[in-house]
Amino acid sequence: MQVKVALVGMFAQVGERPASQKIVELLENNEGAQVRATALLALGQLDYEHLDQMVMLGMRDKSSVVRTEAIGLLTEVSLDKEKFDDTMRAVLGEGSVSEQQKLLKVLGQLDTLLTQGLIEKLIVRMGNNNLDPNLHLDLSEAIARTHSEYLGIQLAALVTDKSSDFDEVMYGGSIENGRNYFYEGSAGQCVRCHGVEKGSVGVGPNLREIGGLLTRKQLLEALVKPSKRLAPGYGVVTLTLKGGQVVAGILMEENDEELILKTTEAEPMDIPLERIQTRTNSPSSMPPMGQILTKRELRDVIAFLASLQGD
Numbered sequence: 327m328q329v330k331v332a333l334v335g336m337f338a339q340v341g342e343r344p345a346s347q348k349i350v351e352l353l354e355n356n357e358g359a360q361v362r363a364t365a366l367l368a369l370g371q372l373d374y375e376h377l378d379q380m381v382m383l384g385m386r387d388k389s390s391v392v393r394t395e396a397i398g399l400l401t402e403v404s405l406d407k408e409k410f411d412d413t414m415r416a417v418l419g420e421g422s423v424s425e426q427q428k429l430l431k432v433l434g435q436l437d438t439l440l441t442q443g444l445i446e447k448l449i450v451r452m453g454n455n456n457l458d459p460n461l462h463l464d465l466s467e468a469i470a471r472t473h474s475e476y477l478g479i480q481l482a483a484l485v486t487d488k489s490s491d492f493d494e495v496m497y498g499g500s501i502e503n504g505r506n507y508f509y510e511g512s513a514g515q516c517v518r519c520h521g522v523e524k525g526s527v528g529v530g531p532n533l534r535e536i537g538g539l540l541t542r543k544q545l546l547e548a549l550v551k552p553s554k555r556l557a558p559g560y561g562v563v564t565l566t567l568k569g570g571q572v573v574a575g576i577l578m579e580e581n582d583e584e585l586i587l588k589t590t591e592a593e594p595m596d597i598p599l600e601r602i603q604t605r606t607n608s609p610s611s612m613p614p615m616g617q618i619l620t621k622r623e624l625r626d627v628i629a630f631l632a633s634l635q636g637d
């Protein structure tokens with residue numbers, strides 16, 4: 327098989343007409359997914375005259391390796407709208423998350439004459455909670471890339487209906503990219519304050535089990551509104567109780583029923599939520615990350631944090 331892969335590459339360089347016919351046969355008939363993918367790539371390099379048909383064929387291939395290659399070539403060919411719609415629907419319905427994400431990225435670069443109908447349908451699906459949350463950010467990025475005012479307005483209408491315009495970063499990130507960002511991202515500087523290895527301590531809490539402790543929504547909140555909920559042991563809370571008494575202390579624990587505060591008293595204080603009139607959190611010393619990280623970076627960091635389960 328390796329030999330065939332090499333052969334296909336060589337044909338592409340030679341650039342002979344009969345060669346492309348042979349390559350088409352490989353794409354149509356060869357059993358090896360890698361061979362078919364390379365054949366498609368070679369046809370792209372050869373500027374094969376029926377490349378559009380081959381790309382469509384590749385999009386329908388049973389192997390995701392070939393489909394991904396075909397998606398990458400979409401910007402190189404001019405497509406007939408009807409065929410385009412059919413094939414897109416197939417990939418968007420059945421492809422893996424990463425294929426669909428890649429497709430949306432390409433979609434944003436294609437002529438809106440071709441893509442507008444499809445993008446509109448996706449917006450409607452998102453509005454009906456019918457679009458995989460892993461794709462939300464990719465869809466809104468694709469829409470931004472089209473520079474279409476019309477699509478932008480439709481998306482905006484949807485976002486104001488929703489609780490937060492950061493919701494789209496909760497799902498669909500890459501753990502690998504998030505890990506890289508966590509260790510190396512120069513704007514967020516997570517490792518300046520946090521460790522993820524056992525026993526490592528810093529200004530902020532150790533995060534090695536954070537994926538098991540917080541939901542994705544809470545992780546998002548910890549990043550963009552750090553003062554709203556403070557990690558146990560990391561913030562001072564001031565409470566006015568019903569009846570007027572004021573207590574302040576380090577928040578050690580918080581659940582649906584009570585707060586536990588460490589105060590100057592020897593014993594921690596348990597305060598039932600129903601006794602609390604007002605509550606003020608001291609601001610977190612963690613900078614809010616909503617303006618510091620891009621949405622894509624936030625999404626990857628959340629994927630990484632969610633994966634930290636303490637093992």
Ligand code: HEC
Binds near residue numbers: 518
């Ligand atoms: C200047 C220091 C500092 C930096 C930089 C920083 N953090 Fe924090 N972080 C803290 C502190 C202090 C807390 C505890 C207070 C709180 O919950 O907000 C915290 C809390 C958190 C929590 C909640 C933990 C819990 O148990 O509730 C998460 C998650 C988190 N940080 C992730 C990050 C990530 C990811 C980055 C990088 C993008 C980052 N932090 C950068 C100081 C920092």
